[in-house]
Amino acid sequence: MIACDVQINGVVQGVGFRPFVYGLAARFGLSGAIRNESAGVSIALEGDATAVQRFLHELSSNPPPLARLEQICCKPTEPRRRHGFEIAPSRSTATSPVVFIAPDVAICGECLKELFDPRNRRFGYAFLSCTQCGPRLTTIESLPYDRTRTAWRRFPICSECQGEYEDPNSRRFHDQSISCPRCGPRLTVLGPGGIPVDAPAGALSAAVATLRDGKIAAIKGLGGFHLACDAGNEGVVAELRLRKKRNAKPFAVMFENLHDVERTCVITAAEADLLVSSERPIVLLKKQTNHSSIATAVAPGNPSLGVMLPYTGLHYLLLRQFGRPLVMTSGNESEEPISYKTKDAITRLSGLADLFLTHDRPIQTQSDDSVLRVTGGKRLVLRRSRGYAPAAVRLPVSCRRNILALGGQLKATFALGRGENATLSHHIGDLDRYETFGEYARAIEHYERLFSFGADLFVHDLHPDYLSSRKALELAAERGKPSLAVQHHHAHLASCMAENGTRSPAIGVIFDGTGLGTDGTIWGGEFLLGDLHSFRRVAHLRRVPMPGGDQAIREPWRMAASYLRDGGEPTNAVNRRGDPKALSTIEQMLSKAVNCPLTSSCGRLLDAIASIIGLRDRTEFEGQPAIELEGLAMQSDDGAAYPFALSGDSPTEIDTRPMIAEVLREQSRGIALATIARRVHSTIVEIIVQTCQQLRSTYGVNSVVLSGGVFANGILAAGATERLRSSNFDVFTHSKVPPNDGGLCLGQVAIAAVADVS
Ligand code: ZN
Ligand code: ZN
Ligand code: FE
Numbered sequence: 001m002i003a004c005d006v007q008i009n010g011v012v013q014g015v016g017f018r019p020f021v022y023g024l025a026a027r028f029g030l031s032g033a034i035r036n037e038s039a040g041v042s043i044a045l046e047g048d049a050t051a052v053q054r055f056l057h058e059l060s061s062n063p064p065p066l067a068r069l070e071q072i073c074c075k076p077t078e079p080r081r082r083h084g085f086e087i088a089p090s091r092s093t094a095t096s097p098v099v100f101i102a103p104d105v106a107i108c109g110e111c112l113k114e115l116f117d118p119r120n121r122r123f124g125y126a127f128l129s130c131t132q133c134g135p136r137l138t139t140i141e142s143l144p145y146d147r148t149r150t151a152w153r154r155f156p157i158c159s160e161c162q163g164e165y166e167d168p169n170s171r172r173f174h175d176q177s178i179s180c181p182r183c184g185p186r187l188t189v190l191g192p193g194g195i196p197v198d199a200p201a202g203a204l205s206a207a208v209a210t211l212r213d214g215k216i217a218a219i220k221g222l223g224g225f226h227l228a229c230d231a232g233n234e235g236v237v238a239e240l241r242l243r244k245k246r247n248a249k250p251f252a253v254m255f256e257n258l259h260d261v262e263r264t265c266v267i268t269a270a271e272a273d274l275l276v277s278s279e280r281p282i283v284l285l286k287k288q289t290n291h292s293s294i295a296t297a298v299a300p301g302n303p304s305l306g307v308m309l310p311y312t313g314l315h316y317l318l319l320r321q322f323g324r325p326l327v328m329t330s331g332n333e334s335e336e337p338i339s340y341k342t343k344d345a346i347t348r349l350s351g352l353a354d355l356f357l358t359h360d361r362p363i364q365t366q367s368d369d370s371v372l373r374v375t376g377g378k379r380l381v382l383r384r385s386r387g388y389a390p391a392a393v394r395l396p397v398s399c400r401r402n403i404l405a406l407g408g409q410l411k412a413t414f415a416l417g418r419g420e421n422a423t424l425s426h427h428i429g430d431l432d433r434y435e436t437f438g439e440y441a442r443a444i445e446h447y448e449r450l451f452s453f454g455a456d457l458f459v460h461d462l463h464p465d466y467l468s469s470r471k472a473l474e475l476a477a478e479r480g481k482p483s484l485a486v487q488h489h490h491a492h493l494a495s496c497m498a499e500n501g502t503r504s505p506a507i508g509v510i511f512d513g514t515g516l517g518t519d520g521t522i523w524g525g526e527f528l529l530g531d532l533h534s535f536r537r538v539a540h541l542r543r544v545p546m547p548g549g550d551q552a553i554r555e556p557w558r559m560a561a562s563y564l565r566d567g568g569e570p571t572n573a574v575n576r577r578g579d580p581k582a583l584s585t586i587e588q589m590l591s592k593a594v595n596c597p598l599t600s601s602c603g604r605l606l607d608a609i610a611s612i613i614g615l616r617d618r619t620e621f622e623g624q625p626a627i628e629l630e631g632l633a634m635q636s637d638d639g640a641a642y643p644f645a646l647s648g649d650s651p652t653e654i655d656t657r658p659m660i661a662e663v664l665r666e667q668s669r670g671i672a673l674a675t676i677a678r679r680v681h682s683t684i685v686e687i688i689v690q691t692c693q694q695l696r697s698t699y700g701v702n703s704v705v706l707s708g709g710v711f712a713n714g715i716l717a718a719g720a721t722e723r724l725r726s727s728n729f730d731v732f733t734h735s736k737v738p739p740n741d742g743g744l745c746l747g748q749v750a751i752a753a754v755a756d757v758s
Pocket of ligand 3: 709
């Protein structure tokens, strides 16, 4: 007979861990108890020595599917001759070293069966879940994980649920989110302004009828409200664009099942796996050429479609009853944060939705749908949120203190660094919107409380005007703690190194939109030689002026004028469509160098090309010209590259003027735009490969890291990876966090972890 105390931390709460351990203890005939604590779980075990050993072996090698065990610490104790095994009440313990919270999990197969089984008592019940599925982050108020500290506390359980809760043979044994139609949350429908609506056939049917009528419904889901409408109805999708003030940015579509997706999109096995995974992200898929079931206004001029499958009971019921795919876009006006509080949603969305389908379970943390794509067989995260956040990313270094990294300005996320883990927040959005910044500040506070986290160091971008930088300095001053500024592209480099678990020096190819460089110019077409400690800028794209600064990001024709002028080309390619007066103003700005910051950004280069070939002169969202250029390039497989030149200086300058000249020549010769777009992509891949080869021979470094927002582009990411690998480089790319600014905070944590800050 032996006894021991086992402390486990990691993702061990909200994943069915206590009932699992209970079952395991019974199997090995052990007695004792398990309880949740603030930092994890503690198990008191007593029994036969070999049985204890086998128990521990089994637990660490085959834990419950959603669990992630970080540390198992076992201490021998005196046997107390306990009888049986029990699940003991939770204990709040003092500030703990590591806390993990499970992300939200899509409805599991067992619950789905119950949902559509007329004999089951949860038949047609929108909020069913079990220990293996359901909301977590979005319902948790504080730890340890118990119903009283979640959004479920408002729903006292009924006697039948109590019976299941106490039954070791039930899937809902000790399920903190147990509920049923008798005791759980309820659906209601409201009209604009929150006016009650008659729904004789039930709330769900009323919403479905509204959708069938070609109207728009706001639907409260897991992490916020969606705006939904019939994805096959051209008129209502156009109306949604009008109301949402969103002209072109694609809407996501929810299909009931894989089979329906296959009828509309080209789908690989890897993409199908991702769609059905328990994270249930939006996956960008290639549309089939005859995809008549989806209105063109859903993703105008875009060869891809953002697709997801239902992930809650409510979504399944909705899709099943409606019978056709639904547009499901976040419930906000263009670029505002997603609405997640019912009252607030009714205020903000009343002009947008004809009906609200809502419920009385509060959302504690907003969470947008995550967005991924598969490129070159590998997953690429474009937005890491629901299903993934707040799962921790393991760092290749250990944080000596608690680090709060505040990220960038666009696609904002933040990270808590503690020990060897970085906990990344959900996606919050672009901070230049007042509402978004408020949400960002609120989320930081919520996470600090949730994870019992007191920051000792605040990390931010080098750009002093990013609202995230200001927030970092404000928090640091308030709490009397140090802060650290990190160069934007160094953070991108470190982010990719960190998620790949590497820390040896590499060539960082950081192709991006914008970011302040150490020389005061705007970078974004950079080759950095460095590691987590430091970097050197060893090559970059040729710099050109950005007439009007940020205005040139919204108006790519300005960048086109700048590039044409830089190459000594006539600007009439821009003049042709634009306003001649505006063009002459820009030319004057350029010749006098007034309000013309210099940039080496690859994003701006792609913008200029999109404008030169007549694809787009004004943008509606970040990266739109590059996305459209990629869409065009997908229609061609001509891999020829245009000329460019590498200077012999240090840092190497990459001169793209020969490429621009050739684009103009081919365009005037009537070469298909798709071919030109493809060749531009091939040229950028060629620039990456040749520059890396030159840098390898100069510096003897063989590892290459690809990061920055431009690598959301599948042709560039897959093309550069493949060509570099065939030139025997070790290539590191992103698969856990976005290559864009959504992944910045991870790099900031990794850099701060090794920095000397007094
Ligand atoms: Zn389930
Ligand atoms: Zn119940
Ligand atoms: Fe960036």
